[in-house]
Amino acid sequence: MALRSRVLAAMAAALPLALAAGCSGSTAPSPAQAAQASPGGSIPASPANGPQSLSETGSTLLFPVLRTWAAAYRQQHANVSITTAATGSGKGIAEASAGAVDIGASDAYLSSGDLVTNPDMVNIPLAVSAQQVNYNVPGLRPATHLRLNGKVLAEMYQGSITSWSDPRIAVLNPGVALPHTPVVPLHRADSAGDTFLFTSYLSTQDTSWDRVTGYGTTVAWPPVPGARAETGNTGMVAGCKATPGCVAYVGIAYLSSATAAGLGYAALRNNLGNYEAPTPRSIGTSVASFVSTTPVNETISMVDGPTLTGYPIVNYEYAIVSTLQRSAAKARDIKAFLHWVITAGNAPQYLDQFRFQPLPASIVSLSDAQIAKIG
């Protein structure tokens, strides 16, 4: 009878696809179920005794907050030293997968390629982030947030919009005096989660971009005269500052430094047609719409989600960790640190300065369930 029930359940779950119905017939576990179904490995409140060390590398966006977390954690646990490095999400994933570091940091979840070839790896959300689109357009007032959408941005990166005074930009920004400054698209030279997020946004809003270029941590950028490639978020901010007419995608943690560099940031068109700037409220609204659909392994794209007032480029910042550690002490240290990050470390005192948002409560449960797998 149990088998019959399971088979019937499988068939019932398959039916929605067969009918292509718009309703959800999901039998995938809910976040709460997943938390209950976690292997039940305990999460220690403190690291192992004696001198302990953890190494982290990866996302340049996550780097500043990780450095802050590491310092704060050391204040509480003086025996633990944590080294951090900003090397890009791609390198964070690769080095964590290879066992070269204890924790990889990534703006993008692990790909199927990563997970299937490294089935012991997990991606654990640490905080909510977003991506801003910066520009260096001379003459604009600092409080002005140009309205841009995926199609216009795609045309900038494809080279079909070459001037900031192009009517396709002007029509989105009535009343704004746009200069005849040439558009200079900046993109990341390294394999980057930020590139994944930005090109994902372009792909959702512009079918020709999706058809021709697509999305990924690395893409074949259309050849545009004057376009520049920069390394890391710091490089993107510096490069944009030095290049009048630039347009660049930068992680939200760099909003202050970008603003300080005189760069503006755009209000982006969301899936329902509204233009939203990356504020805590618009970011939180967008993430909330994905909480119920986040799967147990927390792999989910939240770009261009179904919210009226949500900001369209939001994401979880992930720790990439192996569930098979070389020693019990190492596993204990990693579990204790990651658990601290998603609980105490998600306090405003750590996140606000980088404009990150805390994880929703049910996502903390999912993350704890994944942390518990580390052993």
Add this chain to the structure above:
Amino acid sequence: MTTTSAPPPAPSPAPGPAAAPAGARRRRSVPASLRLLLIVLVVAAVAYGAVGTWTVIQHASAAQDVVSTSEPLSLAAQRMYQALSDADVTATTAFLAGPYVRLPARERYAADIGRAAADLTSLENATTTSANPQLVHSLAAVAAGLPVYTGYVSQAQTQFLLGYRLTAGSLMQVASEEMHLTLLPAARASYAQENAALTAASAQATGLPWIVVVLVLAIAVAFVLYRAQRWLSRRTHRVFNLGMLAATVALAVSAVWLIASFAVARTDLQRAVGHGSIPAEALAQAAIDTQQARGYEVLNLISRSGDATFVKDFQAVQARLGPGPGTLLGAASSSSGAGARWAAAAGRDVRAWYAVIGRAYTLDSKAQYTSETALVIGPGAGASTAGFARVEADLSRAIDADHAVFHSNATAGRNAFTGLDVVIILAAALIAAGCAWGLSRRLAEYR
């Protein structure tokens, strides 16, 4: 009734007083010896019948198991893997092809899931918890993972229909990960277990030890019969004892029948294994590897958030699959199986498919996702879809041909045991009855 070719037994001369005790002993010892002989021969006949019948039943049962249980279950496990793999490729391809999931894709996905569920049901119904813990565990993993997988696909489909392609894409990745990390390994393990059961059943059906035991027993009974008849002949001056002669004939007929039946069955079953299941096993492994390569190739299309690709996995599959010496396709095409020519065709077609896959991975490394997608799931004759279909069709024909050979020979082998158990039982009964009758007549002469 006894046939006499010698003078009837003369009553013993009247013993003298001195000879009286010895004569009495002899008169007492002959009936006692006859009774002992009777008991020994009846017990030997029963032992021959019991061991012979048990052995025949064991072999016939194993042969029956090969034909009606192990082979169908092995096929079901292979089909389950194929259906699961195809379901994931179909769902992912439909998602990538967008913007709408076409009816044939929906129907194919639903049919794949239905077939996998049906095969899973057959496999679970045939498996008891005590039979094979590993198999039970593998099937339980498939049973538990299948609703999870279809649930994620449904979620992805819902997001897709609502217009959230990227979210749908990430949920489709989660579904595919469930497929590649849980379902397919469990299905592959199930196939390996079922195939091992088929091999074990074939070995049991063709095994020699108990048949040798029965033949040794038959020789022992024949020896006792011979010695008993010779002793009787000397003691009673009769050349033949008809009862024991009938017992000897029954023993000889049953032993020859046993040897002939077993030889035929063993030859047929060995031919079924050598020309059917062994080449089919290599082909099934090749089909699984082919589906794995196709699955990875399609999964790679939506795997954009990291740097890892399936190039190494593809190269590993290529090295295992062949063609060439020491590879699965090499072994299958050089075998004596009926599917060898189709295996050779698969070997030719797979080279062209490899070239397409290689080009796709090159495009992937250059982030030429659009061209890669067109090459991998596009409709053209030069696309990977067509190349995979050709290889899959070749392998399916080859497997079907080898399974047909296996089935016909295994069925013939099983049929060779038909009626043999009855022959052994009848022979044992005849031996016992013949001995009892023949010796009772002699015993009666001493009353």
